[in-house]
Amino acid sequence: MYSSRHTAEDMRWHYCKRPQEDGVIRHPTDSKSWKIFDELYPDFAAEHRNVRLGHNLDVMHIEKNVYDSVLGTLLSIDGKSKDTEKVRLDLADMTIRKKLHLYKVGDKWKKPPTSYTLSVTERQDFCEFVKSVKFPDGFAANLTKNVKDDKISRLKSITMC
Structure with a gap:
């Protein structure tokens, strides 16, 4: 995932290039749950390589x-x-x-x-x-x-x- 410098930059947007706080949920990391999680586990939140993507796929359908x-x-x-x-x-x-x-x-x-x-x-x-x-x-x-x-x-x- 981080093998290329360009890919690594794209994978860090949620940490480095966050949009302004305007109350609009644009990504699961904007949700209240993730904000609470970040407060509970500041070490996890501080590490920009921790990508927060929810994948629950039913590949058949x-x-x-x-x-x-x-x-x-x-x-x-x-x-x-x-x-x-x-x-x-x-x-x-x-x-x-x-x-x-x-x-x-x-x-x-x-x-x-x-x-x-x-x-x-x-x-x-x-x-x-x-x-x-x-x-x-x-x-x-x-x-x-x-x-x-x-x-x-x-x-x-x-x-x-």
Whole structure:
């Protein structure tokens, strides 16, 4: 990992080139857990070669899981989105990211929009773009047939490989 000077510089960014503290989590090391860990174990925190990357990979299903989660969340697909009411309630319980907490309008609870979800117009534009992409035969089977209105359905990870 540190065999080349250039690679070593890239591996030390989390120690040497940290962005300003503005409360935005850009990397797992920005989380509250790592900050507490750094306070408890200052020797570990002081050593810049201690890279903090969380790897928990299901190599058999990684493409499908990532694809379903990302696209499901961006397009707000029921059952596929990871941005649920339960997640928003968890944020409120942990008293973090107040801008994302559920709020009440009349007798209904509403979710404020996030920076990563797409508006209806953006979803339509994205789906139009996906429909317009030309792939070689057999590369992305039936991709355009599975895009209707602002929805993408019935895709398997093999379709996107």
